Amino acid sequence: MTSRKIGLTLGVFLTITASVTGLVIVPNWQFRELQPVKKADGSQYPMPLFGEQAKGREVYIDQGCIYCHSQQIRMKGYGADIRRNWGTRRSVPRDYIHEKPHQLGTMRTGPDLASIGSRQPSTVWHALHLYDPQITSPGSIMPRFQYLYTELRDGEALPPGTFEADVVKIPPQFQKNGVTRLMPTDRGKALVEYLKGLNKTFPLPEAAQ
């Protein structure tokens, strides 16, 4: 009887170790070899994030953007990702070699963001969209990230340590309660920098197939 008990325990142990080996460890050997490629201008793709963009990625994670937005483009002919202009090519493992934690996502309650930076490079657009999605995308069900901005009333002085260059003007028809301008907080600014930097359009050779 004891041998049967040990057989059961060992058997179920083997089923799970087999799958983690086959699905995680073996592919990891395969992907570990992937290196960035040199672009024509001498820079590399993909580049690890640093500074504002790295900070912005942390904001992206802590706000849980992943629960509505994916960052992966499916290949041509499978879904309409490319025809929707979400990307120019399918995403491949090399695009993600620096990602920790990965933010591939599994939901598209909102559109894919793999290349949002190339699609929407405007700082003002991102700021207004995050502050109140109804300004740029009427009917959107995205939350307002008002707390990433300091609201400024007409004539109100800038918060100490901030610069006029970062001020975002609210279009007159969307001004409420006398709030005419916005000063992004450090996190708000970083998040927009991160979003503007999201760009997976560089034509990697293996993505052409």
Place this chain on the structure above:
Amino acid sequence: MSAAVETNPQVEVVSRIEVDRSAEGAVTIYWASALFWLTIATIAGLISSAKLHSPDFLGNIEWLTFGRIRPVHWDTAIYGFGGTAASGTLLWLQARLCQTRIPFPALLIAGGVIFNVGILLGSIGVLMGQSTGVETLELPLYAMPLLVIPYVFIVIANFKMYFTRKTSHTYVSQWYLMAVTVWFPILVLSAEACTNLGAVDGVAQAIANWWYGHNVVGLFATPTGIAAAYYLIPKVIGKPIHSYHLSLLGFWSNAIFYNWAGTHHLTGGPLPAWTITIGVVGSLMMFIPVITIGINHHMTMLGSFHHLKTSPTLRFAVMGSMIYTLSSFQGSLESLRSHQEITHFTHYTIGHVHFGMYGFFAPLMFAMMYYAMPRLTGNEWSSARLIRIHFWCTLIGMLVYAISMCYAGIRQGMMMNDPTAPFLDIVRFTVPFLWIRTLGGLILFAGTIAFLINFWRIVQPHRLRFVTPTLMTTERDYNMLLNKEKELEQNDK
């Protein structure tokens, strides 16, 4: 009256009571925690749901923003409710089937408390923006030891009961319980190592993430649910399980194929085709265990459906086992690439998850509680009406939820695959269904409240003051409890 005839059944009865006595504290604390977290998870789910059709609902509170309350909903549901409901089931079912006392109950009770503190700290961490960013493993790393240590106690207790038991026969449910005991620690530790501790990078991390995300349902919730169904259905209707051989086939095919199914969550993603293909094959092979387990459960029930009228345990167990079959069929078909092309990034997946978790797993855990709590506490369920409310709210609320989300998801996916459909039109199309989803959630919440009231009453210290059994109990159990009540009264004097 010969002594042998008189004492023989009593020996068994007393030992059952002794098992339940030893288990009462630990199992009750795990199941009470389960209901507490189910309530929290449902509230968090309702807030998340409301925010999707009315984004300004609790709008400017950062710690309640959708991207934070939504992972808290899932983590409190899967770990808070699922983890504790399954732990209680593991302990009680194993003790009953091994006919042995639960070892070190005080340690297990302490474990239950630690586990709750872990979930609480972790959830607060996520609300404060400390999520790890890995789906299903969001809880900050500092909460993990508090979740792992109590489970180690349960693992040790399970091994001790299983390897030192007096009974010679191993029942089907015990295979599943032992499998969960072995799988879950390996699952959690390897997934944490591969994602949050950074042992693998990039897309391999995504595979580890979904290997885990799928298996936490498949290797933890599912086997516990199946173990409960294998125990409860034959027990309540008093018939043996349909086929031993089928259950053996079902168990091992489940163990082998479920493990490999997770990568279908990344269909179309930036991965080599073979990794996805394995996931699709694993998912389709799941038809074997699902059909064999289904035959076993449903054929056992055949001809005994009249018991559904009187036994709340059986109602929930049969609901759970039927939806196990349906949601597993749905899941296997969903893994196909042609299906995923439409439904992958849509509300369909959310509908399916709730169909499985709230249609299969949760009802089986409720069935376990309905069956075991009167035996553990010596009290009866105080209100049959509340049980009926709980049952119908669970069934109807879950159907409203799953059907509206799956239908909306298919339409949403088809519109997304049509590049001429403006994205905001798709969003507007889904909004009415998101309202229906909130309605479904509210119905589920009403059922939860009914169960909470009943549960609150049964754990009150009115030992053995039952009136009429609301559960279908055999006359022997009934007489045994009456005798025990007299004995207790005498002891009190």
